[in-house]
Amino acid sequence: MPAIMYTLVNQPGLTGLKEGSRLLILADGSTLGTLGLPQLDKQAADRAGELILKGRPGTKIIPLQAANHNRTAYAVSVLEDCYFSNKKLVVFGAGHVALPLVEMAAILGFKTVVVDDRSEFCNSERFPGADALICNRDYSLSGEEIDRNTSIVIITRGHKHDQACLKEAIKSAASYIGMIGSSSKVRQTFKELLHQGASKQQLEKVAAPIGLDLGGQQPAEIALSILAEIVSMDNNGSGKPLKTVKTVVLE
Amino acid sequence: MPAIMYTLVNQPGLTGLKEGSRLLILADGSTLGTLGLPQLDKQAADRAGELILKGRPGTKIIPLQAANHNRTAYAVSVLEDCYFSNKKLVVFGAGHVALPLVEMAAILGFKTVVVDDRSEFCNSERFPGADALICNRDYSLSGEEIDRNTSIVIITRGHKHDQACLKEAIKSAASYIGMIGSSSKVRQTFKELLHQGASKQQLEKVAAPIGLDLGGQQPAEIALSILAEIVSMDNNGSGKPLKTVKTVVLE
Structure with a gap:
């Protein structure tokens, strides 16, 4: 705090x-x-x-x-x-969800880093509030440090990039690693990484499909659900309405 | 959508x-x-x-x-x-939680209205992104319409104002009404409103204490939990990690 x-x-x-x-x-x-x-x-x-x-x-x-x-x-x-906390959010993928995600994360006090291979997406016109923008072909972090205060969000435009980012992320000390995708895509990615030597233990800690189930499908709603999951994990929240956690009985 | x-x-x-x-x-x-x-x-x-x-x-x-x-x-x-949706967020109380709440709500596409009795809090320097600022002693809405696309968040600086705002809010068509406060304060407010003629049915739909249980205590984290609750209610979300809702089994 x-x-x-x-x-x-x-x-x-x-x-x-x-x-x-x-x-x-x-x-x-x-x-x-x-x-x-x-x-x-x-x-x-x-x-x-x-x-x-x-x-x-x-x-x-x-x-x-x-x-x-x-x-x-x-x-x-x-x-x-x-x-102030030195919590950091690293976002792989500079697409539609990344925009509201980076804006909201800044409000929550995160230092934000966006990584993508497309300079037309990963630039300061698109992300005026980002603390760092890393544009390179293999989505590598160019020395950007990842420690236990770091949350990693993987939302690239495709399965191939998601998998490459996740492969590196699970080796890091990040306290949160989340990846977007349908259950079947996530399963496929996990299978391939297991085949490449990742352990079950490494994959079980990955939040995938990413986010709390808020039901919203718009980019900003998905961003909200991701940040809600990060904050909730960090504070052992239940995700339930406080109304039901701290019930007020009307006599 | x-x-x-x-x-x-x-x-x-x-x-x-x-x-x-x-x-x-x-x-x-x-x-x-x-x-x-x-x-x-x-x-x-x-x-x-x-x-x-x-x-x-x-x-x-x-x-x-x-x-x-x-x-x-x-x-x-x-x-x-x-x-575009015409969803609107009316925030009673222009304090520390209102600042990140209004910023994030705008990212989510809400039109935002802030109401307070203190002009030194309820002004456009403090809320450059708000669509409307209403500053008056009795927290009345000065003609601002509340319909079923409206969410109402009650986070004034004190119990007395919260109660007055809630008394009016429960008569409105708002799809979401949430009020901040400990369980005991909420209970006290509910009791007094029942005494003044409010029905149990009206009070049971109020989200109080407000927000999803994300565990965070900072203003921006509380704002996040409020918006997560609004989006979740609107879309019948469970608030649980999607990871547990759409489980990916590792063989």
Whole structure:
């Protein structure tokens, strides 16, 4: 979860303030600690609310204001340190589903990487919000790192490319690997990879057919179902309506 | 589902072409009918792919090209008629969840309306993508229509406002009404509305607590879970991973 840590680094001599006092503000609004005065904590919380939405990591000194009981205002220096997740979404295939997928993933705080062999699809006019675009014939990642914070989505235009991407993906440390396709196409791909030496264990962790069953067939709805599956897996969600999970009984 | 209908309105005398021939192209890429020549259907399909992503309704005459067996090119006039859903999302409450919710809903093709009593939250700097912003003290809709294509999301900053919005929402024709809040807060709201004359039937259709259980707690994750619930309800989705719905057995 994103979090912002505030640390008092310089105080103008106001009673009760201590250098090094800390206030941690989490993305859900909960807090830990204090800068020493409610008025300072309030200013920090107001800033944090906006910063958490913007999602950019970074550290800087900011000026806050504290007033004493005579209402004289004093400048207080506070270190503001923004922590954000380094979760990344790698999308193989720059087609119709990739467009809304990359846009929504950015809103969810993912760094996004799009890979395709067609420069007319994989370009910054089409994906202005993507953090990286990799265009090459064999869909290789050109050094782009895949670790356990990475989710991989395989939605290329054809079975052959899907299979090649999946073959590499299952060797990676990615926490989520999903592949689009009908059950029969997925089965065919799995069979061929087993034949080429992949293990059942490697293939069983692949989310294929990809996404939660939301029933929608439009590109943006498929993108939504993919992201819902990634978030749900990451947080052990059930995918059921919360209404049925936390039932409210009407007497 | 968005769809584009192409109708041949004028043909230059090419054998096999008939005025009034129709080709319907759906958002999932499936087609019905033909303009009379594969080369014309192909041109229409290429246009349709882009138009469906842009999502703007409208009708116009477009020029396509058809060649005869001597490869002489002829101009063919075709009526292009874009149908898009008029689905609408009304969001009561312009807080942290509303921001990603409105952005993602726009990607999904919803017209979006945000309602709040605080002009410092409910403004176009904060919601550049919203189709309408309604700022008034009692969260009334100022004539904004609610029909069965409307989804209502109630996420105001407090119980009192949530209750007032829900009281009006359950009288509407909206196909989806969801309200945020813990089980106990939801129960309290329901109790008070029952006391004020609401029926059990009206309250039972309310999705509260709102959203699918994806487990995420960040604003964008909550927004995702709300939209996943709306799409899922609309399409009779199960919310389960497709992987488990359409199981691929590895022998």
